[in-house]
Amino acid sequence: MIELDKIFKEALPIIEKIEEAGFEAYFVGGSVRDALLKKDINDVDIATSAFPAEIKQIFHKTIDVGIEHGTVMVLWGGESYEITTFRTESAYQDFRRPDTVEFVRSLEEDLKRRDFTVNALAMDKNGQIMDYFEGQQDLSNRVIKAVGSPQERFHEDALRMMRAIRFVSQLEFTMEQNTQEAIAEHHALLGKISIERISIEFMKLLQGKGRPKGLDLFIQTGLYAFCPGLEKHKDSLKKFARFEGELATRLAAWTMLIHYLEIPTSEVTKFLKLWKCSNKEMQEVQLAVKTLRARLAHPYTAVELYHSGLSIALEVEHIVEQLQFSADKDLVKEQYEKLPIKEKKEIQISGNDILTELNAKPGKWLGQLLEEIELLIITGKLANSSKEILIWVKNRPGIGER
Numbered sequence: 001m002i003e004l005d006k007i008f009k010e011a012l013p014i015i016e017k018i019e020e021a022g023f024e025a026y027f028v029g030g031s032v033r034d035a036l037l038k039k040d041i042n043d044v045d046i047a048t049s050a051f052p053a054e055i056k057q058i059f060h061k062t063i064d065v066g067i068e069h070g071t072v073m074v075l076w077g078g079e080s081y082e083i084t085t086f087r088t089e090s091a092y093q094d095f096r097r098p099d100t101v102e103f104v105r106s107l108e109e110d111l112k113r114r115d116f117t118v119n120a121l122a123m124d125k126n127g128q129i130m131d132y133f134e135g136q137q138d139l140s141n142r143v144i145k146a147v148g149s150p151q152e153r154f155h156e157d158a159l160r161m162m163r164a165i166r167f168v169s170q171l172e173f174t175m176e177q178n179t180q181e182a183i184a185e186h187h188a189l190l191g192k193i194s195i196e197r198i199s200i201e202f203m204k205l206l207q208g209k210g211r212p213k214g215l216d217l218f219i220q221t222g223l224y225a226f227c228p229g230l231e232k233h234k235d236s237l238k239k240f241a242r243f244e245g246e247l248a249t250r251l252a253a254w255t256m257l258i259h260y261l262e263i264p265t266s267e268v269t270k271f272l273k274l275w276k277c278s279n280k281e282m283q284e285v286q287l288a289v290k291t292l293r294a295r296l297a298h299p300y301t302a303v304e305l306y307h308s309g310l311s312i313a314l315e316v317e318h319i320v321e322q323l324q325f326s327a328d329k330d331l332v333k334e335q336y337e338k339l340p341i342k343e344k345k346e347i348q349i350s351g352n353d354i355l356t357e358l359n360a361k362p363g364k365w366l367g368q369l370l371e372e373i374e375l376l377i378i379t380g381k382l383a384n385s386s387k388e389i390l391i392w393v394k395n396r397p398g399i400g401e402r
């Protein structure tokens with residue numbers, strides 16, 4: 001039995017209300033695992049013998065988030081909780097989704113369909129652990145082991161192979177032998193899984209503290225060859241696996257991966273498109289890669305800092321530090337603060353001002369001129385005042401021909 005954390009205590013009234021209505025309810029999955037590992041817990045999942053319609057009768061404020069899978073969101077004490085009916089998943093015909101989800105009244109049945117023994121633990125309201133598959137033993141041995149036959153479990157849902165490796169990385173565990181052999185044997189099934197689902201696990205793998213071990217397994221089992229754009233990069237991935245620094249964000253993870261794969265800056269977007277990244281993420285990563293490459297060659301110039309922005313520059317500086325190059329975040333901040341302008345819109349003159357002053361017609365030349373002005377201001381060669389800028393414009397050779 002374990003002492004309940006605050007986050008569990010806050011959710012206790014939910015379990016009690018379900019029990020008062022005559023059903024069972026437990027904390028399940030990652031939160032129980034992480035509580036036993038004494039890790040920080042962000043959210044708790046609850047599993048129950050009550051059917052979704054029954055949960056909706058017990059609680060007033062609910063949102064249907066995945067009724068067909070048995071999940072109802074309950075709003076309670078300013079928090080939201082996912083309550084999922086015990087279920088089994090049967091007849092997986094396409095290696096990815098169960099054909100049917102069947103609600104059941106038994107906790108054990110529900111835990112049996114979960115992926116790994118350490119994820120198949122439940123905890124009641126008193127902190128009593130329900131462990132049908134020796135999950136606690138595997139937790140103390142720090143191993144990831146499939147519940148039941150790994151062959152069958154990976155045939156049911158091939159994403160579990162990626163999940164196994166991501167948990168090795170995230171928890172700094174090792175992989176149980178049969179589970180690992182089954183992945184090596186069935187790695188090609190990953191080809192049946194949507195990129196979006198693979199990408200979530202891959203990002204968690206790269207951000208985990210046990211990434212070197214995780215990447216080794218990713219390569220050894222052959223899973224990497226069924227991930228977008230990686231099949232030809234075995235050797236670079238091996239080098240990446242030897243990098244031991246921290247990659248705390250998705251941005252850092254993508255940037256470092258691309259750095260090791262030596263993908264040209266002009267092809268970063270193409271690579272990230274294969275991974276179905278959002279446009280925003282593609283732009284940020286491309287900028288970070290470009291910034292990293294410049295920064296590894298020399299200290300930041302004002303122009304580079306201006307284009308990267310402070311947050312990307314600092315993130316890149318952190319990566320530079322992890323790569324064991326000399327880095328100085330305070331210096332970067334200081335340098336950034338000294339930039340005469342941080343954004344285009346701070347320029348003290350507009351295109352219209354210039355047109356009026358020169359009595360000229362707009363054209364491509366105007367955009368080019370404004371870019372030239374921007375560059376001179378950033379590099380400190382021209383003061384950011386409308387007066388100074390106009391003087392410079394009027395004296396610029398060739399300007400009279402407009």
Ligand code: ATP
Nearest residue numbers: 028029030031113114115116119120157159160163
């Ligand atoms: P994290 O802390 O990263 O969220 P987690 O264990 O909570 O880790 P989730 O992906 O949130 O992982 O899944 C919650 C639980 O649902 C898991 O602990 C596991 O019991 C079960 N689960 C999730 N995905 C699968 C799957 N593909 N196959 C079987 N069980 C799964």
Ligand code: MG
Nearest residue numbers: 029030031043
């Ligand atoms: Mg979770």
